[in-house]
Amino acid sequence: xxxxxxxxxxxxxxxxxxxxxxxxxxxxxxxxxxxxxxxxxxxxxxxxxxxxxxxxxxxxxxxxxxxxxxxxxxxxxxxxxxxxxxxxxxxxxxxxxxxxxxxxxxxxxxxxxxxxxxxxxxxxxxxxxxxxxxxxxxxxxxxxxxxxxxxxxxxxxxxxxxxxxxxxxxxxxxxxxxxxxxxxxxxxxxxxxxxxxxxxxxxxxxxxxxxxxxxxxxxxxxxxxxxxxxxxxxxxxxxxxxxxxxxxxxxxxxxxxxxxxxxxxxxxxxxxxxxxxxxxxxxxxxxxxxxxxxxxxxxxxxxxxxxxxxxxxxxxxxxxxxxxxxxxxxxxxxxxxxxxxxxxxxxxxxxxxxxxxxxxxxxxxxxxxxxxxxxxxxxxxxxxxxxxxxxxxxxxxxxxxxxxxxxxxxxxxxx
Numbered sequence: 001x002x003x004x005x006x007x008x009x010x011x012x013x014x015x016x017x018x019x020x021x022x023x024x025x026x027x028x029x030x031x032x033x034x035x036x037x038x039x040x041x042x043x044x045x046x047x048x049x050x051x052x053x054x055x056x057x058x059x060x061x062x063x064x065x066x067x068x069x070x071x072x073x074x075x076x077x078x079x080x081x082x083x084x085x086x087x088x089x090x091x092x093x094x095x096x097x098x099x100x101x102x103x104x105x106x107x108x109x110x111x112x113x114x115x116x117x118x119x120x121x122x123x124x125x126x127x128x129x130x131x132x133x134x135x136x137x138x139x140x141x142x143x144x145x146x147x148x149x150x151x152x153x154x155x156x157x158x159x160x161x162x163x164x165x166x167x168x169x170x171x172x173x174x175x176x177x178x179x180x181x182x183x184x185x186x187x188x189x190x191x192x193x194x195x196x197x198x199x200x201x202x203x204x205x206x207x208x209x210x211x212x213x214x215x216x217x218x219x220x221x222x223x224x225x226x227x228x229x230x231x232x233x234x235x236x237x238x239x240x241x242x243x244x245x246x247x248x249x250x251x252x253x254x255x256x257x258x259x260x261x262x263x264x265x266x267x268x269x270x271x272x273x274x275x276x277x278x279x280x281x282x283x284x285x286x287x288x289x290x291x292x293x294x295x296x297x298x299x300x301x302x303x304x305x306x307x308x309x310x311x312x313x314x315x316x317x318x319x320x321x322x323x324x325x326x327x328x329x330x331x332x333x334x335x336x337x338x339x340x341x342x343x344x345x346x347x348x349x350x351x352x353x354x355x356x357x358x359x360x361x362x363x364x365x366x367x368x369x370x371x372x373x374x375x376x377x378x379x380x381x382x383x384x385x386x387x388x389x390x391x392x393x394x395x396x397x398x399x400x401x402x403x404x405x406x407x408x409x410x411x412x413x414x415x
Contacts, residue, residue: 031209032146034202036162038098039139041199042105043166044173045192046074046128047251049112049121050274051175051267054255055185060118064256064385068377070121071252075370077129079363083220085130086359089138095208098142101135102200104128109193113186136163145209157286164282168275171251175271184267223363224356226349231410232297233349235403236341237361239300241368242399243281243334246307248369249376249392250277250327257385261318277327284335288343296340298407303333304400312393315386338365 049056053067089097104127111124139162144155170192177191178184225233254273258264288296310326313319345357372392379388 031206032143032158034199034206035094035098035139035142035146035209036158038102038199038203039135039159039162040166040169041192041195042101042131042135043163044170045105045108045166045196046132047167047170047274047278048109048174048188048192049125050171050251051178051255051270052185052188053252054259054270055178055267056115056121057256059185062118063381064253065377065381066118067256068252068373068380070118070125071248072370072374073122074125074129074132075248075366075373077126078133079129079366079370081130081133082359082363082366083223085134086137088134089141089210093208094138094142094145094210095203095206097134097138098203099200101131101138102196102203104131104134105196106193106200109189109196113189113193139163142209160282160285164278164285168278168282171278172268172271172275175267175269178267222356223360224353225360226345226353226357228350229344229348232344233341233357233361235406236297236337236344237364239297239304239400239403240334240337240341240361241365242304242396242403243300243307243330243337244365244369245372245392246304246311246330246396247277247281247334248373249389250274250330252373253376253380253385253389254323257315257323257389258320260385261315262320264320273323273327276324277331280328280331281335281338282331284332284337285339286335287332288336288339291336293340293343296336298404300333300337300340301400301404301407303329303336305397305404307333308393308397308400312390315389315393 049070053070057063057067085097108124108127108131111120111127115121115124140156140159143159143162147153147155147158173191174188177188181187251274255267255270258266258270258273284300291299307326307330310322310329314321314323314326341361342358345354345361349357372395376388376392379391
């Protein structure tokens with residue numbers, strides 16, 4: 001996963017589109033489709049390994065802890081990529097960065113295709129992390145510049161569904177191919193490689209959308225927590241981060257849970273669970289528009305608590321229905337928390353610090369995507385899957401409850 005194409009940053013995106021109005025006509029609808037497809041397939045490649053982890057475990061003989069490390073390496077790659085290359089498309093243009101991102105996606109698929117050990121998987125995941133970090137900002141900005149403020153489809157909405165749709169579809173597509181196609185550890189990567197190559201060609205044949213480039217300068221993106229909304233920023237980051245932690249653990253160990261606890265060997269089913277989680281995260285970001293700001297974050301916290309309870313129930317009883325429902329509820333709650341946090345940054349923080357604040361927000365989310373997954377891996381190694389899942393669910397519920405109580409206390413003081 002990566003930044004999720006926040007829905008509430010549309011005003012700033014539309015402003016960028018007006019600035020680059022002459023450029024947005026280059027390539028027309030084909031260019032828009034090419035950028036959206038490049039974003040979709042790059043993100044799809046990052047979740048494609050999810051249903052294949054049990055197969056890799058059997059082939060390479062590694063334990064569940066190794067799976068969580070392989071997954072976490074991707075998230076850490078995203079964080080490093082965001083901090084190092086966050087402003088790159090502003091410096092050199094959208095097109096070169098999109099080409100680089102899709103090329104990295106091709107490389108990651110190629111490494112997975114020929115992987116013969118865990119080391120190759122780790123390399124592929126780092127490459128995937130960098131591809132996700134590069135593609136999100138560049139594609140989102142390019143869509144805003146090409147569509148403009150008068151488009152029937154809002155650029156932020158298109159970017160959101162291309163981004164989250166890729167995360168959702170990548171795991172489902174790989175799972176289906178692993179079930180029905182020959183060579184389950186090869187065929188999904190052949191398909192991903194071909195689709196990523198098509199995405200790269202698509203952005204190569206279309207022109208640049210940005211009229212203003214500042215020139216290349218390699219430096220870390222400074223982290224910034226906006227002082228004027230610090231409390232709301234941290235609460236949103238903690239709530240959204242809790243949801244991301246659940247997404248990370250679902251992505252890393254769902255296949256293991258289905259295979260060892262439910263005796264479900266369908267890789268497509270693993271893909272379906274993660275598909276539901278990410279698809280609902282996208283819808284949650286749209287749902288936040290219908291909620292009042294004062295109710296959005298409390299609703300997200302309540303949803304996270306309910307989702308944690310459902311997932312713990314699934315672990316304790318060995319049943320599938322609570323897992324599917326918990327994945328959906330967690331996705332909706334996470335999307336609401338992310339949308340609320342990004343909305344606060346883009347509307348209430350100082351304009352000169354918004355880019356750094358958004359990068360900081362997502363750096364926190366991706367750190368929470370990675371670290372808890374490793375923690376669950378350690379717990380599985382020390383105990384077993386069920387108590388590890390139940391303990392993790394309890395921690396998520398406590399964190400979400402803490403944010404909710406903080407919101408209640410703040411509301412009482414304001415009243």
